């Protein structure tokens with residue numbers, strides 16, 4: 001098989017890239033290790049920047065998000081027994097949209113199917129080869145039969161544990177990592193949200209977040225120990241712990257119900273540099289991970305893909321390598337700012353085991369300053385809604 005761009009991974013990054021390339025006439029094939037049902041079953045991100053929503057539209061997959069997504073003009077910060085709203089629209093001129101990653105993935109899959117593009121699911125042993133030459137290729141095994149795709153470029157969109165980054169000569173790549181000493185225990189329930197907007201809570205018992213996927217489906221998180229296991233957290237224990245970490249008004253409007261999904265995610269900041277290796281590019285979680293506090297993971301995957309699709313379009317339409325040469329630097333400039341913001345949101349909202357009472361008081365002082373200072377609130381709002389591409 002031959003294609004222009006072989007994309008490894010059918011998560012949001014791979015699917016969005018495939019659609020954007022297709023829309024400008026660049027043929028591509030996607031290889032995905034899992035089945036479509038498995039990919040659709042992964043409950044992950046749910047908050048989209050305006051830029052991400054616009055890219056979905058550009059990819060021909062934005063109609064349902066515009067119909068069903070919930071637009072949020074602000075977020076709330078709870079600390080010291082009170083709650084304070086950051087008006088994103090007024091301070092930064094932009095809004096956020098609640099629309100689950102599962103829905104984004106489904107819309108992109110449907111658009112890909114409608115366009116008749118080739119996706120090879122349940123592809124085993126996917127491997128990129130010769131990306132440091134002009135003739136890269138990707139090998140795989142499907143239903144026990146070995147296959148190979150010759151291509152002009154390889155896009156490694158295969159997430160943090162994928163094969164693309166792992167195939168790079170360690171001498172050619174530099175990685176930066178911080179692992180946080182706690183995780184997020186999250187549950188999804190068929191219950192209405194506590195409040196119209198998200199509530200981020202800094203509490204002496206640890207961080208909590210009330211978010212949602214729709215008007216009837218809530219997603220709640222509590223900070224937990226890395227040693228915790230979901231079996232130790234029956235629903236009743238989760239709801240009790242969440243209530244302890246919320247202000248009274250939120251507790252009064254919290255409607256509890258059985259969880260339909262429950263999981264623990266560790267928190268990590270990670271960046272790999274550069275994001276281009278000859279004729280292979282990394283995009284999304286394959287190149288970087290942020291703790292979910294700033295809601296940036298999925299949105300960064302989208303901005304990488306924006307830069308990469310434009311660069312490839314320039315290569316094919318204008319016969320210019322300037323875009324692909326600049327891809328890594330451009331994408332990383334935005335990535336590092338989101339890494340900083342996600343670290344900062346994490347550091348002011350969570351309980352850090354080693355920082356003691358003085359650390360907790362400094363956090364409260366910072367939060368108080370944040371909600372009282374227009375300059376500080378604006379800085380948070382600008383980063384939260386997503387920096388310009």
Ligand SMILES: Cc1cc2nc3c(=O)[nH]c(=O)nc-3n(C[C@H](O)[C@H](O)[C@H](O)COP(=O)(O)OP(=O)(O)OC[C@H]3O[C@@H](n4cnc5c(N)ncnc54)[C@H](O)[C@@H]3O)c2cc1C
Pocket residue numbers: 008009010011012013014031032033034039043044045046047101123126157158159160161162163265283284285286292294295296297298299301
């Ligand atoms: C448990 C969890 C919870 C999260 N919660 C949030 C959140 O609340 N908010 C937020 O903003 N972000 C969250 N994120 C991050 C967000 O989901 C990711 O940033 C986003 O999925 C990135 O998309 P991606 O396409 O780059 O990677 P992925 O979604 O990881 O997609 C990569 C794809 O590549 C496939 N793949 C992997 N290896 C191979 C291989 N060898 N061959 C072929 N295919 C392969 C995988 O099966 C997968 O489908 C969460 C992530 C996780 C893991």
